[in-house]
Amino acid sequence: MTDGKETHSLAEPRERLWQALGECDETRAVAIVRGALGTAGHAPAAAGHGQAPDHTPATAMGASAAERMRAAGERVLLELIAPTQERVGLAWAANDITVAQEHVATAISERCVAAVADATAPALAPAFAGTFVGRVLVSCVDGEWHSLPARLVSEVLRLRGWRVDYLGAQVPTEHLVAHARRTRAQAVLLSSSIPTLLPGAHNAISSCQGAGIPVLAGGAAFGPQGRYARLMQAEWAKDAPDAAALLGRHLKPSGAHAARLPDLDLPHLADQEYTMVRRTKPQLVKQTLADVEEDFPETRHYSEYQMERTVEDIDFIVGHLATALYVDDPDLFTRFIMWTADILAARDVPPRCLFPALDSLRNQLKDFPRAVAVLTTAHDLLMPPPAHPG
Ligand code: B12
CATH class of the missing domain: 3.40.50.280 (Cobalamin-binding domain)
Known part of the structure; x- marks a missing residue:
């Protein structure tokens, strides 16, 4: 990106913050955020906070310095901490970092937000004077x-x-x-x-x-x-x-x-499909697991941990199906299934292992036209394109 904000860019602190999160270095992360408040304060920000930096002590902070500080705080929250946290999510999804690393990174991001709140507090008082x-x-x-x-x-x-x-x-x-x-x-x-x-x-x-x-x-x-x-x-x-x-x-x-x-x-709820799927969720999950075990023999050699994750995945699938019926939007389910397929692929689990689960649910819910349509759409989307002859 090369808009006005990026030229006084937070790209560099963003990269350094990412490194600090990766190294679980809370102190460095907070220092980067504090430093970035200065950088962001220098930027010709879109909201019209564009003057030269001001080093007036906080207690005597004038209105324009306070305004710049608040604008800098907002930029650091939304253009430094938030995107870095989104990157944490992408790295977790791609299996590049562990769940524990993601937890550490999030805890550090929370401290970074607190650091912004602390640093900008003096800029709130003069502007709003208690009102x-x-x-x-x-x-x-x-x-x-x-x-x-x-x-x-x-x-x-x-x-x-x-x-x-x-x-x-x-x-x-x-x-x-x-x-x-x-x-x-x-x-x-x-x-x-x-x-x-x-x-x-x-x-x-x-x-x-x-x-x-x-x-x-x-x-x-x-x-x-x-x-x-x-x-x-x-x-x-x-x-x-x-x-x-x-x-x-x-x-x-x-x-x-x-x-x-x-x-x-939501008038479509009158067909009771959502209510039925939600009410019978435990049975649906149990039967789906049994069908998956039958169709996908690898699961018989799963460890206890792998088995627990499989049950969790099936539970999540049924939960998303119910929600797609609730809002009457098959896209909600297909987005989720494509996301799950990516998550599985990144962990060397072939996305085709989702077919037995989708087929089992379609069979169990064959009397529910909206559910069948949602499951069929997802199934077809997951299907690899036919190989071209020659
Ligand atoms: C950290 C994290 C966690 C932490 C949360 C800790 C915490 N204190 O917040 C923990 C470990 C608890 C967690 C748990 C789970 N997580 Co999680 N998590 C994340 C992660 C990496 C970051 C979240 C975050 O802070 N994002 C940063 C902010 C900036 O992004 P944002 O959400 O888009 O918010 C902005 C806007 O949307 C908007 N906004 C948000 N809320 C509001 C509200 C209002 C009123 C307004 C106006 C605007 C607004 O403003 C925000 C700031 O700009 C995300 C990845 C990601 N991309 O977000 C996954 C993510 C959200 N998690 C995910 C999942 C799957 C889970 C779990 C189901 C995992 C599991 N199997 O247990 C559980 C669910 C727990 C639950 N019931 O909520 C998935 C969700 C995917 C999906 N299809 O639904 C994601 C997207 C990860 C991924 N890449 O796949 N997670």
């Missing part, structure tokens, strides 16, 4: 462990003058709504990365809206361009700056959505 633009709640949906994306969103909103109640990972919906009511939050910002959590997210959305609180959703679970958020009558933003812009305008008054049962947003 906030408003108060919002940022939280992960129930069952969601990916708290770092929500944390990044929270910190950016703070830098833009919002008072943020950050609730972190896997928050039960009733506690989320109770806290939002108690604190009179102007909006609830919901984060989710894992699509199988969408039915729960929908419940959280309709519960908040029922309590009169607008909801803004974000994160990979909500699908390309937030298509599932919209299906669930929530606003959607692709990232924190977009969220800030939406909050600054006017979020749809929640009265527009009134209290409702989430099912009413």
